[in-house]
Amino acid sequence: MATYQRAMVALFHDMMHKEVEVYVDDIICKSKSEGEHIENLRKLFERLRKYSLKLNPTKCSFGVKSGRVLGFIVSQKGIEVDPEKLTATCEPIFKLLRKSQAVRWNDDCQRAFESIKQYLTKPPILMPPVSGRPLLMYLTVLDNSMGCVLAQHDESGRKEQAIYYLSKKFTECETRYSLLERTCCALAWASRRLRQYMLSHTTWLISKMDPIKYIFEKPILTGRIARWQVLLSEYDIVYVTRKAIKGSALADYLASQPIEKTESMNQEFPDEGIMSLSLEEPAKGDIWTLVFDGASNALGHGIGVILVSPDGDFTPITARLCFDCTNNIAEYEACAMGLQAALERKVKILEVFGDSALVIHQLKEEWETRDSKLVPYKEYIQRMAEQFERIDFYHIPREDNRLADALSTLSSMFHISGKDQPIIKIESRDQPIHCCAVEVEQDGKPWYHDIKVYIQKREYPIDASENDKRTLRRLAMGFFLDGDVLYKRNHDMVLLRCVEGKEAEMILKEVHEGSFGTHANGHAMARKILRAGYFWMTMETDCRAYVRKCHKCQIYADNINAPPNPLNVLSAPWPFSIVTRTVVLRFIKKELVCRYGLPSKIITDNATNLNNKMMTEMCSEFKIKHHTSSPYRPKMNGAVEAANKNIKKIIQKMAVLPVEVEIPSIRIMAESKLKESEWIQARYDQLNLIEEKRLAAICHGQLYQKRLMKAYAKKVRPRHFQEGDLVLKKILPIQKDHRGKWTPNYEGPFVVKKAFSGGALILTNMDGNDLPLSVNSDAVKKYYA
Structure with missing residues (x-):
């Protein structure tokens, strides 16, 4: 079956x-x-x-x-x-209701009547707890979900009556916890939901692992473990082990069929708000409240707004900014989006709160707006503010703006895709709220046109402010006009000829890769052009941009050693002595497919025993997608290599040399005197005491991985790639090249066909053909053309 x-x-x-x-x-x-x-x-x-x-x-x-x-x-x-299932129980009584049957109440009728009465008086429904009896909590924790059943023994002490059922689907962050930490998280979440039951009863915890011992006896407490310890300290929870677990079947079912709605763990302490009392002013009619915040980090930019009605109804609004901006621009974007939402609801009186002192004081005209990029935002918000009957801006500390800050941080780190169905709707904004500041304006005139006209005719540009005129006069003091040629007077009184755009491009090409070009960097190129007697205002910036787009400079550039992605720590698997392709296929069929069901995807390394015709046929038969890890990526297989190294050391220390048999050493003599029963008992003692050492090793391994990840994260320099980007791929060492030491470090360019969240990339050449192997982002860099 x-x-x-x-x-x-x-x-x-x-x-x-x-x-x-x-x-x-x-x-x-x-x-x-x-x-x-x-x-x-x-x-x-x-x-x-x-x-x-x-x-x-x-x-x-x-x-x-x-x-x-x-x-x-x-x-x-x-x-x-099914009514037919009741026929066997009620058949003796049904016979008495027939017309042709004599009414005779016998023992069968009495037993049927007692059975029916027993079913009706004690139905299998949820029962309230009885004071004085301990509660039974069955807890089952899986990889992505958990299930919990709270029960209590009846008067006889044999039958268990259900009190409450719980199930929960872990969030994406919680699924990355270890099994022991997931059990602790499930216990803390269930105790919060069942707090009214557990406060007045002793609770017997029945699960596969003992989270109570892990939480209250761990020597070093992290942030969430310490918080769970405080949350569980108010309950009387006792871990018990039982041979016959009756309620575990229900807990297993609830864990396998959790509620699809993911609910994050509430980290706030119960009744924490009762500890502090504050005097609130009465409602002021139609006054609305707006709280805004913006967030900018390495993963993106986001804004969050909380609009509160006079009745106390909260309306959260959040959006992800799909363009580069500063933190101050993100704050202005959040304020503008909040004012737009208030105008759509026809709000007349509004109080605006924000934790950005710069934005609040600039909108209140207390501080001067000097950044040219913030001026359009300020003017746009002031025009919207005129549509309110009254609007006031207030600055609040960051601690009082946690909700808006959480929304903005969420939207900045949230990746929107078609398969995601978030609880909070996060918008995606591709354009700024007002306009993009225009940095360069092409008018067909050289960059020194205004300076040349001022020197010739002493005339200023049209619509020039007093500040612009003052700046133009200061710049003109360093230039000299000889006929129609303008020169820049250097600090050592050497005249440098001013050139326009096309002439500058010719000079850049000749100096960088001409007859005497050495493919120097941007600063060296700028100094060389100055010594040649030429000048333009953006010379060093143009030199760096030209070097950045040079094809030879890119393929012969030094390798980038800074990691582009955070470290993903992997646990080492159990070793095998000989792993052939037959062993691999047997393991996948028996240990994976038959035990856990058909997986949708399998990721292996590039070994021949994992990439062959038999493996391809098996994956095609079971409709399993087979992917391989990126080659020359030590971090993908580092845990396995480290485990093999430790196993070799252990075997070397345990080996007995032939000479030790003829000339017994101290350890051989000590073990040879032991009887077989004593030797077996010593091994049993080691197994009985191994649990403590195993927990200590788990704690030590987790702390070491955290320290390793923290040290690794300091070296990370994020480099993000998207589909369609041009990249250069590092030349792998196995490739032979006749150029020897003159071989470039990179080859390409290639096109990114697909980019994964962990840093893996699938590349195609310029003709659209896929490369045979995937590559990690630390082996590629962007190509500028």
């Missing part, structure tokens, strides 16, 4: 729990509408025809609204007990 069920799961794995439900040889095709039902039936019949499966027509029913499944009746009303 189990083999048949696994076969059915393999055939209908993509349709189960969606269009069909399969249990051994029973198949149910379900839908919500008639048109959808026909489409689902067509899809089911095509799958049956594909694998040559046949149905028994006498056992098939179509278009029914209810049916019997595993002893129950399933319909629109829900799941009900």
Whole structure:
């Protein structure tokens, strides 16, 4: 039966729990509408025809609204007990109701009556807890979810009565915890939800691991472990081990079928707000409140706004900024978006709060706005402020603006894609709220046109302010006009000829890669052009931009050693002595597919025993996607190599030399005197005491990984790549090149076809052909053309 069920799961794995439900040889095709039902039936019949499966027509029913499944009746009303299952219990009483049957109350009727009365007086429903009896908490923790059942013994002490059911799907951050930390997180979350029950009772915790010992006996407490310890310290929780666990089946089911809505752990302490009292002023009619904040970090830019109505209703608004900006611009963007939302709701009186002292004081006209990029934002917000009857701006500390700060940080780090369904709707803003500041304006005139006109005619440009005129006069003092040629007077009184755009491009090309060009860097090029007697205002910036786009300079550049992505620590697997392709296939089938079901994707390294014809055929048979890790990426396989190194050291120390047998050493003599029973007992003692050492090793390994990740993160210099970017790929050492030491360090350019979150890239050449192997982002760099 189990083999048949696994076969059915393999055939209908993509349709189960969606269009069909399969249990051994029973198949149910379900839908919500008639048109959808026909489409689902067509899809089911095509799958049956594909694998040559046949149905028994006498056992098939179509278009029914209810049916019997595993002893129950399933319909629109829900799941009900099949009346036929009650026939055996109620049959003696049913006989008395027949007309031709004499009414004789016998022992069978009495037993049936007692059974029915017992069922009706003690139904299997949730019961309230009874004071004085301990509670039973069954806790099951999986990789992505958890389940919990709170129960209590009845008066007899044998039967358990359910009190409450809980299930939770872990967030993406919580799934990266270790199994022990996930158990602690599940216990803390369940105790918060069941606080009204657990405060007045002793709770017996039944689970596979003991989180109480880990939390309260850990020598070094991290941030979340310390918080969990404080949260659980108010409960009387005792960990017990039981051989026959009755409620664990329900907990396992709840963990395997969690609520799809992910709920993050509330880190605030219970009743924390009661500890402080503050006097609030009464409501002031139609006054609305606006709290805003902006966030800028290495992952992006985001803004968050909280709009509070006079009745106390909160409206959170957040957006991700898809353009580069400073933190002050993000603050202005958040304020402007909040004012737009207030105007859409026809708010007349508004109080605006923000933790940016610069933005608040500039909007209140207390500070001068000197940054030219912030001037358009300030003017735009002032125009919107005129549409309110009254608007006031107030500065608040950052500690009082946590909610808006959390929204802005969330939107800056949240990656929006088609498959994600976030709880909070995050907008994506591609353009600034007002306008992009224009840095360069092309008018066909050389850069020194205004200076030359001033020297010739003493005239200023049209619409020039007093500050612009003052700056123009100061610049003109360093220039000299000879006929129509303008010269720049250097500090050592050497005249440098001023050149325009096209002439500057010719000079850059000749100095960098001409007859006497040495492909120097930008600063050296600028100094060389100055010694040649030429000048233009943006000379050093143009030199650096030209060097950056030079193809030869890019492919012969030094290797970039700074990592582009944070370190992802991997745990070392159990070693194998000989791993052939047959062993690999047997392991995947027996230990992965038969135990956990069909995976959608398998990631391996580039070894031949993992990449062969047999592996390809197996993945094609089970419809599994096979991906390989990036080559020449030690961090992908570092944990395995480290484990192999430690195993070699252990084996070397445990080996017994032949000479030690003939001439016994101290350790050989000590072990030879031990009896076999004593030797076995010593090994049992080691196994009994190994749990403490194992927990200590886990703690030590976690702390070491955190220190390693912290030290590694200091060296990270983020380099982000997107689809369509031109990149250069580092030339791998196995490639042979006749140029020897003159071989460039990079080759390309290539086009990024697909970029993954962990840093892996799939590249194509300029003709669109995919490269045979993927590459990590630390082996590529951007190509500038």
